[in-house]
Amino acid sequence: QSALTQPRSVSGSPGQSVTISCTGTSSDVGGYNYVSWYQQHPGKAPKLMIYEVSKRPSGVPDRFSGSKSGNTASLTISGLQAEDEADYYCCSYAGSYSYVFGTGTKVTVL
Amino acid sequence: EVQLVESGGGLVQPGRSLRLSCAASGFTFDGYAMQWVRQAPGKGLEWVSGISWNSGTTVYADSVKGRFTISRDNAKNSLYLQMNSLRAEDTAFYYCAKERILTGYSDFDYWGQGTLVTVSS
Numbered sequence: 001q002s003a004l005t006q007p008r009s010v011s012g013s014p015g016q017s018v019t020i021s022c023t024g025t026s027s028d029v030g031g032y033n034y035v036s037w038y039q040q041h042p043g044k045a046p047k048l049m050i051y052e053v054s055k056r057p058s059g060v061p062d063r064f065s066g067s068k069s070g071n072t073a074s075l076t077i078s079g080l081q082a083e084d085e086a087d088y089y090c091c092s093y094a095g096s097y098s099y100v101f102g103t104g105t106k107v108t109v110l
Numbered sequence: 111e112v113q114l115v116e117s118g119g120g121l122v123q124p125g126r127s128l129r130l131s132c133a134a135s136g137f138t139f140d141g142y143a144m145q146w147v148r149q150a151p152g153k154g155l156e157w158v159s160g161i162s163w164n165s166g167t168t169v170y171a172d173s174v175k176g177r178f179t180i181s182r183d184n185a186k187n188s189l190y191l192q193m194n195s196l197r198a199e200d201t202a203f204y205y206c207a208k209e210r211i212l213t214g215y216s217d218f219d220y221w222g223q224g225t226l227v228t229v230s231s
Contacts, residue, residue: 001172003156038218045221045224046147046155046218046221048219051210052217057219089155091218093216096169097143097215100157101156101157
């Protein structure tokens, strides 16, 4: 199972929007609506930010949104804030009770 | 409050074994599948293994298949990962994670803080 492909880094100024792509195959991203996104600050555990492609857990700001088209999912952070600077990982269910993570994207707030 | 606390990490020589534990609290442990995810220092997340709520299904990443064994004890609210024939490339922080959906598979809504396994001579 190959890792999902994400850009290594994206950046934006406070208040701007950034979008992170996550490209897989029809066996993972394209085959299931179980795409999730995790935020990880240095030295911390990952935190669920988006589940089932576009749903936000309670407590996650609505600045975070998710979508999917074909084999590519995306996470958009609108109104970028300093505390959004972190690593972000997508994850997809890949069938047979298995999962695959993305390569990870570092978001920098300029 | 949901809590997942991993333990058992440490320094181990190549070829040796180590057993990780994850103590769960704050939720109905026997209602949820559980997962192990690892992260090599400075690298990305890698799904390692999962187990169904009733231990009826266990799955592994190809990178650990045949060497690692996942198990759980619902009476003790605990998850385990037995790691045998350890290799240098198994060096990582190991996180246990809880499935969000009752008895299902979807994503991980709670994570432990991780335990570091270092494989080196």
